[in-house]
Amino acid sequence: MSLFTDMASEMLYPVMPVFLKSIGFSIVLIGILEGLAEAIAGLSKAWFGNMSDKSGRRLPFVQLGYSLSAISKPLLALFVYPIWIFAARTIDRFGKGIRTGARDAMLSDEATMLTKARVFGFHRSMDTLGAVFGPAMAFVWLYYRPGDYRNLFLVAFIPGVLAILATLLIKEKRTTPKTYEPKPTSFFVFIRFWKQSSVDYKKLVTGLLLFALCNSSDVFLLLKAKEAGLNDTYIIGIYIFYNLVYAMAAYPFGILADKIGMKKILLLGLVLFATVYAGFVVATTLLHFILLFLLYGLYAAATEGISKAWISNLVPKSETATAIGTYTGFQSIAALIASAGAGIIWYYFGAATTFIITGITAFVVVIYLSRNCREMVKS
Numbered sequence: 001m002s003l004f005t006d007m008a009s010e011m012l013y014p015v016m017p018v019f020l021k022s023i024g025f026s027i028v029l030i031g032i033l034e035g036l037a038e039a040i041a042g043l044s045k046a047w048f049g050n051m052s053d054k055s056g057r058r059l060p061f062v063q064l065g066y067s068l069s070a071i072s073k074p075l076l077a078l079f080v081y082p083i084w085i086f087a088a089r090t091i092d093r094f095g096k097g098i099r100t101g102a103r104d105a106m107l108s109d110e111a112t113m114l115t116k117a118r119v120f121g122f123h124r125s126m127d128t129l130g131a132v133f134g135p136a137m138a139f140v141w142l143y144y145r146p147g148d149y150r151n152l153f154l155v156a157f158i159p160g161v162l163a164i165l166a167t168l169l170i171k172e173k174r175t176t177p178k179t180y181e182p183k184p185t186s187f188f189v190f191i192r193f194w195k196q197s198s199v200d201y202k203k204l205v206t207g208l209l210l211f212a213l214c215n216s217s218d219v220f221l222l223l224k225a226k227e228a229g230l231n232d233t234y235i236i237g238i239y240i241f242y243n244l245v246y247a248m249a250a251y252p253f254g255i256l257a258d259k260i261g262m263k264k265i266l267l268l269g270l271v272l273f274a275t276v277y278a279g280f281v282v283a284t285t286l287l288h289f290i291l292l293f294l295l296y297g298l299y300a301a302a303t304e305g306i307s308k309a310w311i312s313n314l315v316p317k318s319e320t321a322t323a324i325g326t327y328t329g330f331q332s333i334a335a336l337i338a339s340a341g342a343g344i345i346w347y348y349f350g351a352a353t354t355f356i357i358t359g360i361t362a363f364v365v366v367i368y369l370s371r372n373c374r375e376m377v378k379s
Helices: 002-012 016-022 027-055 059-075 082-109 116-144 149-155 157-167 189-196 199-212 219-227 232-260 262-282 286-312 317-349 351-372
Strands: none
Touching (some): 002 149, 027 189, 027 317, 082 116, 116 232, 219 232, 219 286
C-alpha cells in the first residue's frame, strides 16, 4: 500500500513547486500551501488514531485514508485556481491523517520490542521505494512531454488505484478493547493524551517537535537546486537519487538501531541533517547537490521510522495509534510553522539565512535529546 501510494505522491512532488510557480504561486504561498496541508493532516491524526484505539480496528481507517489520497491526484488536473489546489492537497493530506495512526499501530503490533526499529525501517524502505519509482515515471513523462504537468496528475492516479486494491488483501484480526465505549472522540484528543502521557514520552516528543519547527518542506531544497541552475531533469533525477538512498538505508539502520539503540541512530541522523543544511548555504554545483542529497537520504533513513518505533515503545499497546497520532499531529502543526516561516525568511533575507537557522536549530535538538531522553520500555 505504501509503495504504490508513495509512487503516486512522489511522482508529483519534485515537479509541484515548478508547477505552482508556473500558475502564479509565490515562494511564500508555496510554503503556506505545503505547511497548511500538513497541518490539516496532523490535526486529524490523533483524532482518528484514538478512534482506532478505542474501537480496536485498524483496517477501515487504512482503507479510507489511502482512498482519499488516491482520488486527490486527478483533482489537481481539473483547475489551476489557488483555492482548488489548496482543496486537492488538503484531501490528500487528510487521507494521510486518517490512516497514519492505525497503520503504524498495525506495524507495531507485528513487531517485538527487539525488532521494532527494523519493522518500521522496512516499512520506510518500501514507502520510499515508491518515491524512487514515482519520480522516475515523472522523469520519463516530462522527457517526452516537457511542461505537461496536468496530465501527469492523471497518470499518478494509476498507482493510487493499485494502493486501494492492495488494502483489500489485508485480513485484520479485530481486537476490540474490553473497555471500549462507542462515545464520540474529541477533536482535540491529542491535548488530553499529552497531559496524561508519561514523562519519557513528553521529553522525546518535545525534542522531536523542536526539530519539526525547523524542518520545513523539502520543496525548499529543490527550489535551492533550481536557483543554482539545475534544470527540471536534474532536479527530478537528484530527488530520485535521494529517495533511493533513503529506501536502501532505512532497513539497515533499523536493524542497527535494534542492536545498538534507537537513540544513537536518531542522533546520527539529526547531525547529518544539520550538516546538509549547512552545506546548502554554499552549494553551487551538481556534484555539491548530489553529495548533500546523499547525506539527506541517510538522515531520513536514520530518523523517520526510528522515531515512531521509539515512541511506540514508550506507551501501552492499547494507546499506540493515539500516541503516534498525537506526535504526528503536533509535528504537522510544527510543519505549518516551519514551512511558512522558511518561505518568509527566504523571501526577506534569502536562502542562506533560512538554511543557517535550520542547521543551528537541529544542533540544539541533538544536544537536548542526548541529555534528556532515554530508551525505556513500558509494558
